[in-house]
Amino acid sequence: MLTGVKETKRDKIFLICNYFYVFLAFIVVFYPLVYMLSASISDPKLVSSGEMWLWPKGITFDGYKRVFENSSIWTGYANTILYTVVGTSINLVVTLPAAYALSRKDFIGRNFFMGMFMVTMFFGGGLVPTYLLVKELGMINTMWAIVIPSAASIWNIIVSRTFFQSSIPKELQEAAQIDGCTNMRLFIKIILPLSMPIIAVMALFYGVGNWNSYFSALIYLNDTAKYPLQLILRQILVLQEMSAQGGGAIDASTAAAMNSKAEIAALVKYAVIIVATIPVIAIYPFLQRYFVQGVMIGSVKG
Template sequence: MLSGVRESRRDKLFLAFNYFYVFFAFAIVAYPIIYILSASISDPKLVGSGEMWLLPKGITFEGYIRVFENSSIWLGYWNTIVYTVVGTAINLFVTLPAAYALSRKDFVGRNFFMAMFMVTMFFSGGLVPTYLLVKELGMINTMWAIVIPSAASIWNIIVSRTFFQSSIPKELQEAAQIDGCTNLRLFIKIILPLSMPIIAVMALFYGVGNWNNYFSALIYLNDADKYPLQLVLRQILVLQEMSAQGGGAMDSSTAAALNNKAEIAALVKYAVIIVATVPIIAIYPFLQRYFVQGVMIGSVKG
């Protein structure tokens, strides 16, 4: 507020409502995160009974110990890092040139190609035809089955095209052509250095998607040593829950053992969630401004 300007009663009420709304929204978003983090280091008996509802109680790191004792966790981390780095590089290699070409008015047939791209946003071949195609290409049970089918996102191409249309002056392209600069050299030497904001935005979008991707691995990968982190953690969680289940008649010692397994399974469940999300949560604050900028880019022009 400007100094010396008095706020009316209506302005004060509106400001108070905004503060209340922001706090309420923050609480809704923050509570699940705090709860899961607290539950991952709390006594599972207190979590199950509802005594632990926000801050940790009966602190124990048994869940994390059990998760990280599994060597497949580290292999899954390595696989996910490889898939994310290679996949994001392929995504950028496909998305940026396509978006730049579609942004140029002298590209013959750009409206036709853009319309064909748009069709794929609403219609797809489906899972079975896609699987058969990947199989015929010999990519089953390889890294390429994870990174190639999702090499480009049409929405990201549209956002990148909007950036090139609104942020790269046409006069720059004309000046480079007068100086004898080829289209490839123009793109590599001039356009890309001026496009670092959209490159960072696309790297963030694609990187988060590749990190969290597990469905492609679930469909196309057969060897456990090629599983990404998300699939490894899912497997651990399922096995923990299955081992904690029992049925039929049992004595008191067996029932106690099964109950203990169930508590450990619950503890591992929360630890698994934290292990899978901490890397992205740690990186995102440093890239938040690029994320916001990417949203604004997409909202300027269609």
């Protein structure tokens, strides 16, 4: 704000409204996070009854204990990490070279290929043909059925292409070519080191998407030992719902046992959610600077 400039009444009202909406947005985002964290360490009876609505009550770490003792959760955690690392690596290997090639004005046919890419944003083959294709390729019940069909996002390619067009000087590329640098060496030795912002953005976009993905695993995986963490969490939610619904006529002891199981399932559910989100929350602060810079350059300019 400029010093010596007097704010008008309208400016003050506008500033107050901005603060109000920012505070409201903060509450909307902050409350669910605090609630899940508090529910994961609170007495499940107090959570289900609504007595715990913000801060933890009846603190217990039984949910985390059960999570750490459950081998299926750890197997799902390991599978999710594997799928995320391999999937994100494939995403970057496909997206960045494609985006750079489409950003070069001397690339013959780039408008044609860009048009073909754009078509896939509006039209798709559908679930059944995609499943049949994955089956014919022999990828059913394998990791490749999770990472190969989603190897590239056309939107991310467009964002990356815009970054290359607006941030990499054409003169730099021409100077490298005059010095005898090949296109491959130019891309690896010069372009990539100058593109850390967009690489960080794409890694975060793809990484979060792969980490949260569950639909492909639900469709293509049959072996529970290969399930990612999200499907394990889904099973916990389904079991909790089934336990809560119960059956027909049951005696008091059976009802009490079912309620106890439902409470334990709810406690484990919140603990698994916290454990599943920790890696993303931990990594984001290190990529935030690149994230903001890369998104602004890749989407606004050009």
